Structures are given as structure tokens and as C-alpha cells.
Amino acid sequence: MADLSKDELLDMYYDMVLIRRFEEKSEELYQQGKIGGFLHLYIGQEATGVGAIRALRPEDHFFTAYRDHGVAIARGIDIKGLMAEMLGKSTGVSKGKGGSMHLASREHNFWGGYAIVGGHLPLAAGVALRARYNNEDFGVLCMMGDGATNIGYFHESLNLSAVWDLPVVWLVENNQYGMGTAVERASGVTEIVKKAAAYGMKEGPRADGMDVLATYDAVKEAMEYARRTGPVLMEALTYRFVGHSMGDPERYRTKDEVREYQEGDPIGKFGASLTAKRKAKKDELVALDKKAAEEVEAAVRFAEESPEPTYEDLFRDIYV
């Protein structure tokens, strides 16, 4: 099982469960009107986020799109600040200015969730440029959905990263639908990693994004290549069990299709493999499930008790 200790494996399991509980609670809070705006849940994609983020070194940097809760949690950012951000409180990671789609944490080298499709790709290239400019040993992981690979930013950013040998792993979380449009209905190339050829860029693997360790291994190897040599385009093949965002009627896929994927739930699968390989006992996993639920409850309490931003805050941080 990769190069991971028992503790690390259990940590990864815990993060996946924590994401699931966090997202279920978020859905509930959204329905109660406590979370506003758009809400994009990570349920079903936990293995991709945890595997990818765990493959980073502390000095590496990462970006993602608006489905950003899972990777923030996987990086070890305190979920109190994340939940407070969702509730629009001044104790939120972005002081209540960003919301669900704009989580970030400077101290964790997490540059944020970005809600303009593809808009964060050039920013990731720019951060990666610093590594080359100053001869620093870090890489940048830039995650995006499959839908982002059809937008102009994708072309310009991947091309520049190739021309300048930037240390970026372009990781496409291919959950098979850009909102409600299936990949084959939106992209001339359905095997997205093939787009690497257009830039003379290293074509990375299509990792099983429903398998946390497979994703971990693939991203780790890609990051090593990126730091040393240059950019990689890779995919994690995954699936979201819930709608694109809240209130998605899901006319573009069948209930049977969703059910089929749910049978291969990444958390259940990983838990089963941990017990089968005697890395964990069943009651250890049950205890972790309970702990995650409690951590989420504590985060919600913290968020609900936190103060709202004030009128004065409206004008804060417009300029440095």
C-alpha cells in the first residue's frame, strides 16, 4: 500500500470520512438557509481529493476550482474556519468574503477555490514560475474539472507551462460531466490526457480516482516529475454521487448509473481494503467515523457562534 504507515493510512481514511460528513452537514445547512450562494459538494470524489493532496509535500502549492471543500479538508485546514466561511462569518478562512467556492489558506499553500472555470489555471502557472525564477524546489498541483479542459485558459496555461518547463501537475478531476454535459458531448477528445500531446507535454496517467491510494501514487510520481522536469497533464477518473450543485435536477444521467457508482463508494472500498489487509480493525474505523461526526458538529457550533462581518468589513481588503 504505497509507502504509507498505518497511521498515515488511517489519517487518509479519516479525512475521507470527515469530508463526507462535512458535505452532508453542509447540504443540511444549505436547506436550512444557513449557507447561501452556490454549493458544490464533493460527495463521491473524496478519494481523488485526499489521494492527490496527501501526495504533496508541505512546501508544494495547490489550486482548485469551486468544488473546493474536500481538498481544503485533505490539506489539514481546520474545518472550523471552513465551516465558518460557509456560514459567512468573520472567523471564516476568507473572513466571510469568499463563501463555499472561495476557500483558501495561505499558511497551507492553498491558493484557493476559483469559480470562473479555468480562471485559476494561469494563476497556478504564475506561482509555479516562482519556483523556476528563484530556483526553489516546489511544485504546484492545479486541479480542475473535465469541463475546464475545453476553455481558452486551459490552452494558454498548459502551453505556457510547457514552453517555460513550469513545475505544474495539471490534474483533471474527470467526473464525466461538466455541469450536466457529458465529456463526449463537450470535448473532441474524451481521453483528456491525450490533450498533452498538443503542448509537447508529458502525458500522465488516468488514475482511478475512486481509489485513494492509486490517486496518491499517481500524483506523487507526477509531482516528482514536475518539480524536476516540467508539467504533466493527468486525470483522476471519478464520479460525484450528488448533483453539480444544490438544486440540480440531474436530467443528464440515470439513477441506475449513480447507483452503480455508489456501489463502489471510495470510502467503503478503502475501509474494506484496510481491514482485509489487516491495517485496521473494524472498530477502529467505526471510532473514526464517530470522531469525524463529532468534529463536524463542533465546527458547526463554532461557526454558528461566530460573529457576522460588519459594515466596516465591506471596505476592508479592497486594496493592500
Place this chain on the structure above:
Amino acid sequence: MATPAITTTATKRMTIREALSQALREELNRDDRVFLMGEEIGVWGGTYAVTRGFFDEFGERRVRDTPIAEMVIAGAAAGAAMAGLRPIAEIMTINFAFLALDAIVNHAAKVHYMFGGQFSCPLVVRTTTGGGRQLGATHSHSPEIIFAHFPGLYVCCPATASDAYGLLKTAIRNDNPVLFVEHSTLYQKRDEVPADDPDYTLPVGKSNILREGKHVTLVSFSKGVHICLEAAEKLAQEGIEAEVVDLRWLRPLDTDLLIESFKKTNRMVVVEEGHALFGVGAEVAAQVTEKAFDWMDAPIKRVTTIDAPLPYAREIEQMALPDANKVIAAVKEIL
């Protein structure tokens, strides 16, 4: 006078092109975090020759040619700025900056606010504006106001060589994103530039009175300033004393200085190369009306590019643009 005290004594007469080159060269030498990126700025030497010789002098680490790809020029420069570098991105003309609008407006100008102050974006985007060169409708825009609309960004439009020098240094040293707009027909304009003070900068958001007068205030920026100065010179021969205000910055807008001047002259003409609708003149007139209505002796007039795309044919293109005669006519209407 609103002009800040100039601490330097020695000056050198140079063109705006030379002043910009000197500012860039000095800032590159001062701070290793400063670098240039853009189309044809390196091997070619810059399409307006501002960076001629820089590629040999500073090398490709500091002077980075890019693909013709405005979205990633602005976006990657914004990312590098967020990461702590001090990029100066060059967009060859502001017409191409429409392609970079998302990177500039939605990202560079928003990341500081949207993430609660965690990130800053000390980015300069240099670009050129203006019509009058027979380049047709897509290549002749003056859309600075579009960028000036958005909080989070500064927009600076120098009109003289000494300002180009000082303001570019200000923009580079400022921790906020600045759109720095040069006029494509002004690069050969000359004036006296501070020559012995490499730390010469000008304050953000402060306008400048270039000529004092008591009968009317002419307000402009960039090339329009020279049109106003020409008009003021001619008006003076008829005994009309026009005050000329160079805005220098569209954001922040120096409303205080405009009001101060208006309270003295009670009349105002705003000159800009953009179109009138929702333009600088509209904004200035609204602010002055709101804040100094009791001092108003006549309606505020606007001299702008006419409400049509700019054509190729030389004579009709010139007819479409503001000029000193149009400014003089506007002044006479309200005197």
C-alpha cells in the same frame, strides 16, 4: 499647486519612451523580484521599443517573451505577483486586453478581497491605448474606463515623460494591481525628467494642475492633456485663461482637486479619447454636480471621440477624434 515637491534638482530632457525605459531599467536593477513578460518584449525589443536592449542586458530570466496569449500573460503574471514576485506584464495594446479582462478584473483585482486579505497582487500591466493611426475599429479603442470601473484595481494614464517615469515607479512599487496605460502616439513627447533620483515616485491617485487659469477648467488624461494644453494656449491669445488638470489616475479619481479647481473657475470641459457614453466626462460631471453644484455657472461639457467605431480612412478618422478646436468650441459655448 497639487504637484508634490520634487526633491531632485537635476533633470534631463527625454521622450516618454526613454523615461519609461529608464524607470523599468532602474526598477529591474533595484529589485530582483521585478521582471517583465509579454509579447515581443525581449528579442524583438518591444513593439514600441520601450524595452529595446533589455533582453541582452538582463537576460531571459528577467525579460520573458511569451506566446501571443493575453489571458495567460495577465493571469500568470497575477499568479506570480500573488506568489511574491513583482511582474510587469505587457499587453501590446489595450485592444487585446479585452481578452485578458477576466484575468485582470476577476482575478488580479479580486484575490485580495475575496480571500479575506490573505493574498496580494502587486502586478503592473503595461499597455498602450489610443486611435488616430488608421488601424481600424478593433485596434483603436480607448477603453480605460472599463478597467477603472472595478474596485481592487488602479488605472494610471500618464501624459508626460516626467510623469511616465515617476508613475511607472509608483506602480511597480505599489502592492496593488495597476493597469498602466501609455498612449501609442505620445512616445516621442519630450520633457524634463528627474535625472538624479532613482527613488522618484508620485503619489497614487493625485492629479496635477499643469496650467493655471481662472475662466474654465479643462480636465483630461493621457493624450487629451496635450490637446487641452494646445487649446489653452490658443484661448490665452483671446484672453481666456484655462486651467488644465491632468488626472493622471482614473482610479483612484482625485475628486478633491477637481472640485477645488471648479470652485475657482465655475466652468469645466472634460476631454477624453473614449466615447462619451458612461465615460470619464460623465463621471467627472456627476461628481462635480453632486459636490459643487452651487459653484456651477454653466453645464459641464464633454469633448470625446464621436459615437461610432473608428474607421481606417485618415481624414474621417481624424474627424472622429477630439482635437484642440473642438475643445475651444466647447469652452466658448459655456463662457
